[in-house]
Amino acid sequence: MAVRQIIIIFLSMLFVAGNLVGQGQILDQPLKLQAQSGTISELLTEIEASSDVRMAWASNQLREDRKVRLTGQEKSLGDYLYTVLEGEYVRIVVRRNRVILAQAGKPLQLPGTPKLRNWTLRGQVREKGSGEALIAAAVYDPVSKQGTYTNDFGFFSLSLPKGIHQIHFQYVGYATQTRIIDFDQALEIDIQLETDLEIETIEINSSDAAQDLHGPTLMGRHTLSMEKEGALPVLLGEADILKTMQLLPGVHGGMDGAAGFFVRGGGADQNLINLDGVPVYNASHLIGIVSVFNSVAINSASIQKGAFPARYSGRLSSxxxxxxxxxxxxxxxxxxxxxxxxxxxxIEGPIIKNKTSFFLSGRRTWLDLLAIPVQILFGNARAGYFFHDLNAKINHRISKNDRIFLSGYLGRDKFRLRDVYFQRGADTGSDNTSLAWGNQIASLRWNHIFGPRLFANTTLTYSRFDFSILQELTQNADSSWFQKLRFGSNAFIKDWAGRVDFDFYPNPNHSIHFGGGSIYHNFS
Known part of the structure; x- marks a missing residue:
C-alpha cells in the first residue's frame, strides 16, 4: 500500500514538472511584433497571429480598449504578454499550445518587479441639481471587482493598484456614471448623478460586477428609495415611510390604531429610531396612524433588522x-x-450658492377644523385634536474637507375637550381637559476629511419628549361666586449627547469604524 502511494506521488510530481517545463518553453519562444502600440485586444490578436499558440480570454475580464505602448525590450512571447497585460486582473495559464487568461484577484506584474503601489480615490457622490448626498451609492471597478459604498454623508474612499481603471458610480433611481481614471497618485473627485426613472430592459446576469464588489455587510438591512416611496399607495393623502417599512418581511404594524411596530417578535419599544443621528422617542401621530416623518423632508431612510453595528447601542429589535x-x-x-x-x-435653496443652503418644511392636520361643524350636533361638548411638524436644516461648506450641519425638528400633538356638564340659568359648570405630547430635536454635526482614507463626524445632539395633561373644573353661580379647580401632571425624558465617529478605509476589502460618545439622560 505504501509503495502504491509513493508511485502515485512520484507520477504527480512528474506531471506537474512537465507542465511547468512546457509552460516555460512556450512563454520563452522568441517573438517579434511589428506594432509598437495598440489596444490590448489588437496586441493580443497580433501575438496570436505571429506565434503558433492559441489564446483564450473573456472580454469582460480585460479592458480591451486600453492603450498600451511596448517598451521595445520584448524578445519572447512571455515578455509581450506581461507588457500588454500588466495591471490587468488575470493570470497566464498554459495548456499545451494554448494560452488561457484566467481571472485573478490581483493585477498581473512582471516577474521580479516590486508590488504595484495602491493609490486612493476619494470624494463624494451627490445628486445633480440639488447637491443632496446620496447614501450607500456604489463605487466600483468591474474589472477588478473591487468597490465600496458611500457613507451617511456621501463620502467614499477606494484604493486600487496603479494603472488606468474604469470606475462606475451607481445609485438606485439614478443614471450610472462611468469615469476612466488613471491611478498614478492620490486623487479626489466629486460625482453628481442625474435621476433616471425610465424603466429599461432588465438582464439577469450571475456575474454582475455590482453585486460582486466588496462593500459593507448589509445583512437584514433595507434602504428605501424616496422615489419609490412616492409611488406607493397612501393613507388619506399621506405617504409614510414607517408604514412602508411595515410591508417588509419580519416587520409588523400590530393592531389598527396602535402606535409603534414590531420586528421579528420584539416589542415596539425595542426599536431605535434616529433622525439625523438623534433618537426619536415618539415616532407617531394620531395614535399610530401617521408617523412624525414628513416625506417631503426626508432624503433617505433605512431599516436594519439584525446585526447592528456597535455604534447603535441600546435596542434589541431594529x-x-x-x-x-x-x-x-x-x-x-x-x-x-x-x-x-x-x-x-x-422650501429650500442656497443662502450662498454652492456653499450654504437651507431646508424648511412644515405640516399641520385639518382634523380640528373639520370637526367644528360636526360638534354642533353634540350640544355643549367641544373636542379638538391636531398635530404639527416642523423640520429645518442648514448646511454650510467651510472648505473642501470640512462641512457643518445644523438640523432641528419640532413635533406636537394636542387634544382638548370642553364639556359644560350643567347649566341652570346663570349657574354653569364646565370641565376642560387637554393633553399634549411631542418631540423636540436638535443636532449639530461637523464632517472632516483627514486624508484619502480617514473620515470623521463629530455630533452634538439634544432630544426631548414630553407628555402633559391638564384638567380644569369651573363652577359659576349667579355671577356671585366663582370656583376653579385645576390639576395636571407633566413627564419628560431629555437627552444631551456628544460623539465622534471615524471611518477608515485601509483597502477595498475592509473598512474600520470606530469612535466614542457620551449621553446624559434626564427623566422626570
Missing amino acids: LVDVHMKEGNMEKFEGEVGMGLLSSRLS
Whole structure:
C-alpha cells in the first residue's frame, strides 16, 4: 500500500514538472511584433497571429480598449504578454499550445518587479441639481471587482493598484456614471448623478460586477428609495415611510390604531429610531396612524433588522435610520401639498450658492377644523385634536474637507375637550381637559476629511419628549361666586449627547469604524 502511494506521488510530481517545463518553453519562444502600440485586444490578436499558440480570454475580464505602448525590450512571447497585460486582473495559464487568461484577484506584474503601489480615490457622490448626498451609492471597478459604498454623508474612499481603471458610480433611481481614471497618485473627485426613472430592459446576469464588489455587510438591512416611496399607495393623502417599512418581511404594524411596530417578535419599544443621528422617542401621530416623518423632508431612510453595528447601542429589535434633506445648493425650490388629513409646505435653496443652503418644511392636520361643524350636533361638548411638524436644516461648506450641519425638528400633538356638564340659568359648570405630547430635536454635526482614507463626524445632539395633561373644573353661580379647580401632571425624558465617529478605509476589502460618545439622560 505504501509503495502504491509513493508511485502515485512520484507520477504527480512528474506531471506537474512537465507542465511547468512546457509552460516555460512556450512563454520563452522568441517573438517579434511589428506594432509598437495598440489596444490590448489588437496586441493580443497580433501575438496570436505571429506565434503558433492559441489564446483564450473573456472580454469582460480585460479592458480591451486600453492603450498600451511596448517598451521595445520584448524578445519572447512571455515578455509581450506581461507588457500588454500588466495591471490587468488575470493570470497566464498554459495548456499545451494554448494560452488561457484566467481571472485573478490581483493585477498581473512582471516577474521580479516590486508590488504595484495602491493609490486612493476619494470624494463624494451627490445628486445633480440639488447637491443632496446620496447614501450607500456604489463605487466600483468591474474589472477588478473591487468597490465600496458611500457613507451617511456621501463620502467614499477606494484604493486600487496603479494603472488606468474604469470606475462606475451607481445609485438606485439614478443614471450610472462611468469615469476612466488613471491611478498614478492620490486623487479626489466629486460625482453628481442625474435621476433616471425610465424603466429599461432588465438582464439577469450571475456575474454582475455590482453585486460582486466588496462593500459593507448589509445583512437584514433595507434602504428605501424616496422615489419609490412616492409611488406607493397612501393613507388619506399621506405617504409614510414607517408604514412602508411595515410591508417588509419580519416587520409588523400590530393592531389598527396602535402606535409603534414590531420586528421579528420584539416589542415596539425595542426599536431605535434616529433622525439625523438623534433618537426619536415618539415616532407617531394620531395614535399610530401617521408617523412624525414628513416625506417631503426626508432624503433617505433605512431599516436594519439584525446585526447592528456597535455604534447603535441600546435596542434589541431594529434600527431605523432617517436622514433629512440638506437643502438645494444651486436653486430655490418649494412644494405645497394638501390631503384629506393634513397640508404641508416646504422650501429650500442656497443662502450662498454652492456653499450654504437651507431646508424648511412644515405640516399641520385639518382634523380640528373639520370637526367644528360636526360638534354642533353634540350640544355643549367641544373636542379638538391636531398635530404639527416642523423640520429645518442648514448646511454650510467651510472648505473642501470640512462641512457643518445644523438640523432641528419640532413635533406636537394636542387634544382638548370642553364639556359644560350643567347649566341652570346663570349657574354653569364646565370641565376642560387637554393633553399634549411631542418631540423636540436638535443636532449639530461637523464632517472632516483627514486624508484619502480617514473620515470623521463629530455630533452634538439634544432630544426631548414630553407628555402633559391638564384638567380644569369651573363652577359659576349667579355671577356671585366663582370656583376653579385645576390639576395636571407633566413627564419628560431629555437627552444631551456628544460623539465622534471615524471611518477608515485601509483597502477595498475592509473598512474600520470606530469612535466614542457620551449621553446624559434626564427623566422626570
